[in-house]
Amino acid sequence: MKTESGVTHYASRNDYxxxxxxxxxSELVKKSIADSSKGxxxxxxxxxxxxxxxxxxxxxxxxxETVKGNLKQNKTELKKASKHLLSDAVSVAKxxxxxxxxxxxxxxASKLLPSNTPAQEVKEILSIxxxxxxxxxxxxxxxxGLHLAGISSDNEGLSAMAGEVDNAQHFSWKDEESILKEINxxxxxxxxxxxxxxxxxxxxxxxxxxxxxxxxxxxxxxLLVTLDSVGFDNDIIPKNVKxxxxxxxxxxxxxxxxxxxxxxxxxxxVLNFLRSESHTEMDDSNDIQEAIFNEIDSILEAKKKExxxxxxxxxxxxxxxxxxxSEDILK
Numbered sequence: 599m600k601t602e603s604g605v606t607h608y609a610s611r612n613d614y615x616x617x618x619x620x621x622x623x624s625e626l627v628k629k630s631i632a633d634s635s636k637g638x639x640x641x642x643x644x645x646x647x648x649x650x651x652x653x654x655x656x657x658x659x660x661x662x663e664t665v666k667g668n669l670k671q672n673k674t675e676l677k678k679a680s681k682h683l684l685s686d687a688v689s690v691a692k693x694x695x696x697x698x699x700x701x702x703x704x705x706x707a708s709k710l711l712p713s714n715t716p717a718q719e720v721k722e723i724l725s726i727x728x729x730x731x732x733x734x735x736x737x738x739x740x741x742x743g744l745h746l747a748g749i750s751s752d753n754e755g756l757s758a759m760a761g762e763v764d765n766a767q768h769f770s771w772k773d774e775e776s777i778l779k780e781i782n783x784x785x786x787x788x789x790x791x792x793x794x795x796x797x798x799x800x801x802x803x804x805x806x807x808x809x810x811x812x813x814x815x816x817x818x819x820x821l822l823v824t825l826d827s828v829g830f831d832n833d834i835i836p837k838n839v840k841x842x843x844x845x846x847x848x849x850x851x852x853x854x855x856x857x858x859x860x861x862x863x864x865x866x867x868v869l870n871f872l873r874s875e876s877h878t879e880m881d882d883s884n885d886i887q888e889a890i891f892n893e894i895d896s897i898l899e900a901k902k903k904e905x906x907x908x909x910x911x912x913x914x915x916x917x918x919x920x921x922x923x924s925e926d927i928l929k
Contacts, residue, residue, distance in 0.1 A: 743796025
């Protein structure tokens with residue numbers, strides 16, 4: 599027991615030893631609770647780590663499958679693009695070297711081209727459903743070039759521009775026949791604008807040449823915008839094109855046609871612009887997009903004015919006919 603002076607007295611030596619070595623009950627309870635909490639924290643920590651590792655493994659597996667899928671798709675896309683460029687090169691060679699001996703070599707190169715049937719068809723950027731009848735209104739078409747999964751974005755460049763223009767359409771460079779069908783559904787008095795980047799630029803020049811034929815009614819193209827076109831033989835712009843804006847990158851090693859030339863200067867206005875942007879940046883350039891927008895806006899405003907004047911003339915003639923009929927009746 600304790601005295602008033604703070605000195606503790608024990609009944610015997612054994613009583614002192616037992617009192618000194620035996621921990622208090624409250625301390626034992628605290629220690630037990632602390633040990634239990636530590637064990638629980640360790641278990642929770644281990645559980646969180648296990649979940650994180652499991653999630654990381656799942657993400658790695660998903661990323662691996664995505665990369666594998668993209669590589670497989672891109673391989674097919676690159677094969678198609680290579681075949682297209684090689685076909686252009688062979689066509690140029692045939693036209694430039696129509697000499698004995700060279701024709702055999704060129705024909706041999708033609709036979710070495712990849713098969714027309716790819717191992718796996720790549721889904722087009724936009725698939726147009728067949729629709730009977732006419733497609734009324736201005737026809738504004740954007741055509742993208744090579745689309746590589748995991749690298750190219752459908753939400754930038756020409757795709758984004760097409761989304762900002764009323765009734766505009768966005769196609770892949772591989773969709774030439776679908777584009778021609780869509781154009782031929784549109785009345786000839788409606789404006790036609792074609793904007794293409796990379797292989798898409800090459801495609802819209804091909805389309806313009808095809809439109810300049812008896813089969814397609816010698817259809818006029820109000821505006822042709824070629825953004826760093828990739829090809830070999832499409833630098834001459836046909837006379838059915840009213841205006842061509844041609845933007846060329848000055849530091850890329852692609853097969854760019856170079857400056858464009860009008861087949862008939864009195865019918866076609868060709869403007870060439872040398873740009874500092876890289877090939878992939880060309881269609882995202884703010885001032886290029888602004889120039890395209892202004893040209894399209896000018897064409898649409900002119901058509902709107904023409905329609906208004908035509909409507910006013912129709913109303914005037916209708917009014918005159920009505921008044922003349924009234925006078926005849928009074929007579």
